[in-house]
Amino acid sequence: MATIYDVAALAGVSPATVSRVFNGITVSAERSDRVRAAAEQLSFTPNRTARTLRKQSSEVIALIIPDIENPFFTALARGVEDVAQASGYSVVLCNTDEDAEKEARYLDVVVSENMAGIILAAASDLVDLTDLTRRGRPVVAVDRSLPDVDTVTVDNVAGGRDATRALVEQGFRRIACITGPRGRTTAEGRADGWREVLMTTSAVHADLDRYLRHADFRVEGGHAAMVDLLNLPEPPDAVFVANNLMAVGALRALIEHDLTPPLVGMASFGDLPFATLSPRGVTVIRLPARLLGEAAAQLLIERLHGDDRPRQAIRLGNSA
Amino acid sequence: MATIYDVAALAGVSPATVSRVFNGITVSAERSDRVRAAAEQLSFTPNRTARTLRKQSSEVIALIIPDIENPFFTALARGVEDVAQASGYSVVLCNTDEDAEKEARYLDVVVSENMAGIILAAASDLVDLTDLTRRGRPVVAVDRSLPDVDTVTVDNVAGGRDATRALVEQGFRRIACITGPRGRTTAEGRADGWREVLMTTSAVHADLDRYLRHADFRVEGGHAAMVDLLNLPEPPDAVFVANNLMAVGALRALIEHDLTPPLVGMASFGDLPFATLSPRGVTVIRLPARLLGEAAAQLLIERLHGDDRPRQAIRLGNSA
DNA sequence: CTTGACCCTGAAATCGATTTCATTTAGGCT
DNA sequence: AGCCTAAATGAAATCGATTTCAGGGTCAAG
Known part of the structure; x- marks a missing residue:
């Protein structure tokens, strides 16, 4: 409920200063303390929607899988989650049910919610990723490879x-x-x-x-x-x-x-x-489902941090 | 990439009119056609972040479960998804791994992303839902009941x-x-x-x-x-x-x-x-996992549509 | 003592939609 | 014809953060 303006008013500083305190930009110790105290008192949580709108990118990555009831994909999801959480990203999981139309709908959501990036086990070989790549959203294909984007697969x-x-x-x-x-x-x-x-x-x-x-x-x-x-x-x-x-x-x-x-x-x-x-x-x-997820998340996060090596195609081994 | 302003400029109308076209508010047929054509030409998708910020609520509901590798919960998730999709909501799935801290983090995300509502199979009996209820976000507890909120459980x-x-x-x-x-x-x-x-x-x-x-x-x-x-x-x-x-x-x-x-x-x-x-x-x-999810989603959506009956506690039967 | 470099700070612009409010236009009725 | 109501429209405010820009202060070097 409390906004950055409320905190600013209570602390006797400008909203800009409050923002800086929460984003690690140098602010005098004295003001910084006042801001933190005020934020604490109002139990202030920054509104991510506003932040996302302004920054044009959120800290959420989408994991799109074709079948949530398949343990292979849930294990993969666990791998993604572990790595993403460790880097401060939240993962939202979308289940396409092997349905190209549902998949397209979720891809739209990803774009219009300004999500940071996508890990995709595609339901269709013909997914249209132009919207995403045009906006500079990194995509990593996992399990099922796709042209032009990073992929993490098994042999x-x-x-x-x-x-x-x-x-x-x-x-x-x-x-x-x-x-x-x-x-x-x-x-x-x-x-x-x-x-x-x-x-x-x-x-x-x-x-x-x-x-x-x-x-x-x-x-x-x-x-x-x-x-x-x-x-x-x-x-x-x-x-x-x-x-x-x-x-x-x-x-x-x-x-x-x-x-x-x-x-x-x-x-x-x-x-x-x-x-x-x-x-x-x-x-x-045996398939390294979890590792697949971890590798994909790792790769995606590197891309999010600005890595611009050429397209990677990672292939993990299996064990009989 | 294209915004509502681009569409407005191309169609020769104001942004307000474009918004109205997409929100089913009466606009003359002629303008409406021009707007649609322009939107088509620019492949315009409304930015959900902006919309969410303004409306103070998104069309996303969160489903928080303790163990994504348990088929009971994935079946439940399928039920939630089916009902939610049919009503135009997207579902994002969060896995807490039975960890109260992870759960709290996801609840924070729900609040600060302005998600519409939550279906929660709680990892902890002591979840703090005050932030959510204070903001009027409906919560439905599923499988594991919680005080003060709607619940859908088995006997x-x-x-x-x-x-x-x-x-x-x-x-x-x-x-x-x-x-x-x-x-x-x-x-x-x-x-x-x-x-x-x-x-x-x-x-x-x-x-x-x-x-x-x-x-x-x-x-x-x-x-x-x-x-x-x-x-x-x-x-x-x-x-x-x-x-x-x-x-x-x-x-x-x-x-x-x-x-x-x-x-x-x-x-x-x-x-x-x-x-x-x-x-x-x-x-x-046998447990009606999918039904549990469907019922929970149904209930949540009714709440989102303004239903304010007293707290519901639905208990589904099982079959030996 | 003056000048320049640098650090803090706040005012204001910005992101992209929705919505209020005021205005114009059209249509119906007497 | 004249008046009133309702519908359609656009300008501008709004949501809550981040970020640019410019101003004020401190300090060191000349």
Whole structure:
């Protein structure tokens, strides 16, 4: 309720001086004390809206993710939060539900709220960032890379390779792949890793695509794809699933068909959520979700502090 | 980049008129068209910071939760989001990590960013909401009730009763309880339900507290408490766990001791996350997490629209 | 003693919208 | 035609901070 003018009046100084006290600009000790006492007495908190309007930038960074119910993204969010808080930024989390329209709406909010910057795991490959970049708002793409902006990702192809190789080593031969939507770089990369390994292995050369399914990165999609694969005349004896939630769905399908791993082999790109509950027969490619968030926040904050190196593309490793 | 003045100049009208066009105040059709055309041409988006400063309130509501990695809260968040979006509000999500200090910081942000209202699942029973209520910002407590403000909760005592009764019916007798921190109303309520049932049953009257553990609502806490219970001279033959994450931990402890349910009985207050992965022997009290969020958002928005009924306390049922 | 450099300080402009208030214009009624 | 009411419009004030600019004071060097 109290404004800078109230404080100024009570302390017997000008509003400008009050502002300076709170912004670390030299003010005589005596006045400074008076101002602080007055502020204390009125329990004054500076109005961030006014400050943001004047400075044309707030101390809030937006983290936009496609699925808040996916533990991978919440872990990532934790990483972002830790680093941001430590540097004095608040993080607001926006959930797009993989919906390009919702995403666009949140991007508008970011612009018109003058937020300092954005960390974005994009729902759409075609996001329009021109509004943001034109206004000099730094953007860091995380998990899913985007053209022209800094990115922090994992090595999708290597992960797909590692997972598939593990299944081969376990003796499986007809290894299927359930990946994400067609055209998504993460989905395609992981499937590429799978394809690479199978091409160089004795396995089914002929028609790999027979064993490839594109789903939606969600539990139900993974379930449906697995059921579909099991209904093939010659069903796979193992499956590489390209994200954690689809792996949960696929696993459920296997259990329903009494094919609980390791009866059918399974590898998941990304930890199964609450893994303590899941069968031991599943190979998991562990992803550094939290680190991803930390690295992205780190990078964003460096940009906010004026760093103008050329575009960075950080790629973190995974651990089988 | 474009401001209302730019649009006004291009359309040949005053800024006031531009504002009116965007706020649904009558403006002649001809001018209105010119303004819209100009706005389109300049790709004008009104600056929310300025608008918020002038109106002393934004269209953003804050949702403050204690643990973003708990699927219960993310489901709740989805409910809030759906309702809020439908009414034109954006939701920003703040994670306090059960830390009262972080919570206080976010509450400050809410005030000084002039956010419209708050939905709060409080980390501390002693939150100070005076700043908020003094400024007329509506607050709705969700999941964890608070004095003096609207609340939306589940019936904790009934849930505890239902869960315990189910275990009794399954033939278990030495039923332990792992609940949340001492003094937390949710934790105490659930334990009360458990106690009630055991008092009226043939079961161990003597020293109920021997089988009661207080943990921290997290996976590791549940695990430790379960291990502790299993080390008793006369370990329990079943356990009621008062939240989903502790249930995951307790379950892991049981599995590690080769006591996978139903060898030892187990009931969980709240769905086990990604339940498809978990043993069938666990009784689950299903919680309407999403509904909780929807109801809270509904209530908050009614308050924002000027509803001034006396304090509401909505209690949703659960389903065994 | 004068001059210049530097530090504090306050008055006033500024950020970009909304809103009050006064004025103009148009339309309806007698 | 004349008068009154209502609608449309623009000028200017406002929200609460930051920041520019200019003035006043202190101190050291010449």
